[in-house]
Amino acid sequence: MFILPWMKVNAAEENESYDDRYCTTCHGADGRGNYGVQAPRLAGMEPWYLQRQLENFRAGLRGVHLSDIEGIAMRPMAAKLTDESIADIIEWVGSWDYVPAEITIEADAGRGAQLFAQCATCHGADGLGNETLGAPALRGQNDWYLVTQLKNFKQGWRGNGDGDTFGQQMMVMTQMLTDDAAINNVVSYINTLGRD
Amino acid sequence: MTRFVTRREFLNLVGAVGGSSAALRAGSALGLLPVTKTAKALDLFALGTNSKKVAILGGGLAGLTVAYELGKRGYECTILEASHRCGGRVFTVRNGDLIDEIGNRHYCEFDDEPHMYFNGGAARIPSFHNNLLAYCKELDVELEVFVGENNNAYFQDDAVLGGKPVRIKDYKTNVRGFLGEMLAKSMSEQEMNEPFTELEAENLLSIIHSFGDLREGGEYTGSSRSGYETGGFTTHGVQKDIIEFRDLLKSRLGGRIMTASEGEQGPPLLQAKDGMDNIIAGFLRVVGQEVKYRAMVSAINVTNDGVEISYDQDGVRHSLNVDYCFNCIPTHLITGLDHNFPADYVKAMKYVRRGDAYKAAFQAKERFWEKEDIYGGITRMNNRSSSIWYPSGGIHKDKGVILAAYNFQGGLYHTNKTQEERIESHIKDGEKVHPNYRSLVEKPVTIAWHRMNHMLGCAARWNRSRSGWTAEEQLMFDTLQKPVNGRHYVIGDQITVHVAWMESAIQSAHWAMEDLDKRVRAELA
Numbered sequence: 106m107f108i109l110p111w112m113k114v115n116a117a118e119e120n121e122s123y124d125d126r127y128c129t130t131c132h133g134a135d136g137r138g139n140y141g142v143q144a145p146r147l148a149g150m151e152p153w154y155l156q157r158q159l160e161n162f163r164a165g166l167r168g169v170h171l172s173d174i175e176g177i178a179m180r181p182m183a184a185k186l187t188d189e190s191i192a193d194i195i196e197w198v199g200s201w202d203y204v205p206a207e208i209t210i211e212a213d214a215g216r217g218a219q220l221f222a223q224c225a226t227c228h229g230a231d232g233l234g235n236e237t238l239g240a241p242a243l244r245g246q247n248d249w250y251l252v253t254q255l256k257n258f259k260q261g262w263r264g265n266g267d268g269d270t271f272g273q274q275m276m277v278m279t280q281m282l283t284d285d286a287a288i289n290n291v292v293s294y295i296n297t298l299g300r301d
Numbered sequence: 302m303t304r305f306v307t308r309r310e311f312l313n314l315v316g317a318v319g320g321s322s323a324a325l326r327a328g329s330a331l332g333l334l335p336v337t338k339t340a341k342a343l344d345l346f347a348l349g350t351n352s353k354k355v356a357i358l359g360g361g362l363a364g365l366t367v368a369y370e371l372g373k374r375g376y377e378c379t380i381l382e383a384s385h386r387c388g389g390r391v392f393t394v395r396n397g398d399l400i401d402e403i404g405n406r407h408y409c410e411f412d413d414e415p416h417m418y419f420n421g422g423a424a425r426i427p428s429f430h431n432n433l434l435a436y437c438k439e440l441d442v443e444l445e446v447f448v449g450e451n452n453n454a455y456f457q458d459d460a461v462l463g464g465k466p467v468r469i470k471d472y473k474t475n476v477r478g479f480l481g482e483m484l485a486k487s488m489s490e491q492e493m494n495e496p497f498t499e500l501e502a503e504n505l506l507s508i509i510h511s512f513g514d515l516r517e518g519g520e521y522t523g524s525s526r527s528g529y530e531t532g533g534f535t536t537h538g539v540q541k542d543i544i545e546f547r548d549l550l551k552s553r554l555g556g557r558i559m560t561a562s563e564g565e566q567g568p569p570l571l572q573a574k575d576g577m578d579n580i581i582a583g584f585l586r587v588v589g590q591e592v593k594y595r596a597m598v599s600a601i602n603v604t605n606d607g608v609e610i611s612y613d614q615d616g617v618r619h620s621l622n623v624d625y626c627f628n629c630i631p632t633h634l635i636t637g638l639d640h641n642f643p644a645d646y647v648k649a650m651k652y653v654r655r656g657d658a659y660k661a662a663f664q665a666k667e668r669f670w671e672k673e674d675i676y677g678g679i680t681r682m683n684n685r686s687s688s689i690w691y692p693s694g695g696i697h698k699d700k701g702v703i704l705a706a707y708n709f710q711g712g713l714y715h716t717n718k719t720q721e722e723r724i725e726s727h728i729k730d731g732e733k734v735h736p737n738y739r740s741l742v743e744k745p746v747t748i749a750w751h752r753m754n755h756m757l758g759c760a761a762r763w764n765r766s767r768s769g770w771t772a773e774e775q776l777m778f779d780t781l782q783k784p785v786n787g788r789h790y791v792i793g794d795q796i797t798v799h800v801a802w803m804e805s806a807i808q809s810a811h812w813a814m815e816d817l818d819k820r821v822r823a824e825l826a
């Protein structure tokens with residue numbers, strides 16, 4: 106085939122189509138999380154929690170505070186999703202296996218266990234979450250991401266939006282984590298859960 | 302209160318830093334330019350009857366270079382490219398093209414004509430990037446001059462002359478006049494007794510005079526270098542008024558204007574005719590059959606005698622087993638793949654940060670800049686859009702495509718805005734230079750590299766401090782440059798110390814292939 110030099114010689118086809126299944130560019134292969142983009146694991150996430158977060162991002166309840174750098178990166182990714190797309194994505198994410206994330210934070214898990222006693226009321230002693238209370242599973246999630254979230258809740262960068270009742274509950278809970286060390290301790294305890 | 306510094310005090314200040322001769326030498330800081338000698342002819346072993354399989358992850362320029370060179374030597378190459386197109390950051394947009402910015406996908410609506418294109422990534426080729434230029438020649442990629450420096454383009458800063466655009470020639474001529482006068486006076490007063498002989502001093506004075514276009518006695522009284530107010534052809538020219546140096550000093554942009562066209566961005570610059578991606582097309586004319594598009598790598602497993610790769614294409618997971626693997630996927634995306642890389646290798650990848658360059662372009666309904674004596678070149682503004690680039694090609698046609706914004710360091714500012722907000726910001730900024738801008742431009746495209754699918758960055762950032770690389774950073778770099786098991790190579794400009802140039806992507810590929818070559822020769826010997 107003769108191709109004029111200015112034509113799209115290197116495109117696979119004309120007028121490229123696209124879909125909304127672009128999440129793995131950031132969230133890593135099979136949604137296992139990617140430190141390089143600070144995007145957490147999605148594989149194994151509860152459908153109800155995934156849906157709520159996508160809706161929160163879309164509605165501007167999350168990822169809007171100027172200091173919430175990572176949330177700001179995620180929000181436009183959800184801003185244009187339709188309900189149908191969200192349903193499709195939930196099905197897609199459901200096809201990925203739960204694989205606990207690599208451990209990158211090691212602190213005092215013993216102290217963390219004491220702190221976690223409170224968290225367990227909502228997130229469960231095994232960190233498996235509780236749908237009735239709206240609290241997601243924490244076990245096996247990327248530890249660096251959990252740290253960001255606890256800091257963001259504590260600063261009011263997440264959970265402060267109008268009508269974000271679940272986020273507000275969690276915001277209150279972070280007040281017991283008095284400093285970074287406490288945050289690292291509780292996260293390193295969460296790292297011990299759900300490893301098999 | 303502003304405290305005024307007299308010329309003498311200023312000279313004393315300069316002197317206090319390094320003495321006059323050192324101050325004169327300070328201008329040679331451009332020695333930072335990397336040296337590329339003549340293009341290297343790669344001396345790689347041809348396999349002959351032996352067979353070796355190679356997987357190339359990412360169809361960027363580095364990957365294509367490997368496919369091209371190893372293909373010549375009988376290696377069997379497969380290129381896995383996640384996107385619908387090859388070229389990565391060599392990206393030219395034309396009519397109908399998809400700009401795959403996740404969260405803000407849009408199609409380019411420029412008129413469908415050869416000169417109506419925009420280089421959203423690489424746009425300039427310095428004339429000493431020899432390996433790149435050699436490939437252009439070898440692959441029949443037509444080149445033309447890229448006009449970067451244009452003294453008729455503008456400089457605009459709200460802080461200067463009420464925001465009125467000033468021609469770059471007026472800016473430079475007046476700055477040089479002032480600096481020249483200052484130097485000339487200080488020379489005659491101080492007699493410059495020490496470091497110069499009489500002849501040297503005389504010659505220096507003459508350089509200073511011509512630098513500033515000074516009158517007898519070292520006075521700067523204006524110059525015809527920036528053109529005349531009126532006349533100059535059939536009637537005698539009337540000189541323009543001097544712009545008060547203090548007015549020009551109100552801008553923080555000064556250093557940028559005086560050095561914008563130096564070094565790697567200095568003339569002569571080149572570009573591929575009708576769009577930089579013609580370089581990619583040149584490679585694809587040879588290796589195009591080896592590319593699998595929309596084939597997204599998901600796993601890399603390095604074994605003792607090869608590499609096992611998984612990739613997704615058309616919703617199906619495929620696997621590919623090869624002897625060697627060359628990987629130009631950006632490191633911040635490699636970290637999200639399944640892999641079995643050693644810990645120090647992963648540590649290095651996690652350390653590298655990604656840049657956030659941002660570009661935007663408009664189609665212009667008419668070539669309004671040509672009516673202002675501008676043919677190509679760059680207007681520089683002290684605002685977030687930062688630059689307007691006028692096209693080097695398509696001269697005197699009806700329409701053209703102009704770059705409306707280029708923010709290399711602070712691109713997140715526009716990236717974090719909606720498409721509408723981005724465009725409005727560029728129009729507002731451009732209106733300060735071209736009053737009817739709003740009605741003259743249409744069909745915008747914006748390219749936020751931080752969010753471009755399968756890229757998510759404009760270039761790797763290795764060193765965190767402005768003062769250079771730490772020993773630890775160098776160590777991580779060295780670790781990542783070396784192959785894992787002699788099987789898996791990270792390539793691309795990301796694994797050079799001179800990121801964000803095509804030449805660097807090519808040289809990284811050459812480095813890796815030469816390393817491979819030693820191993821293959823040893824094995825087959």
Ligand SMILES: Cc1cc2nc3c(=O)[nH]c(=O)nc-3n(C[C@H](O)[C@H](O)[C@H](O)COP(=O)(O)OP(=O)(O)OC[C@H]3O[C@@H](n4cnc5c(N)ncnc54)[C@H](O)[C@@H]3O)c2cc1C
Binds near residue numbers: 390421750792
């Ligand atoms: C704004 C901007 C301006 C620039 N200006 C210039 C200039 O004027 N002159 C110049 O010489 N250079 C310039 N550059 C730099 C030049 O474009 C790059 O250095 C060069 O193109 C890098 O090539 P590469 O092969 O290293 O990587 P890339 O081009 O980044 O290629 C990486 C490839 O990997 C693919 N990929 C990603 N993930 C996967 C996956 N999971 N599976 C398969 N494939 C994947 C991507 O789609 C992409 O094609 C500029 C760059 C930018 C962004």
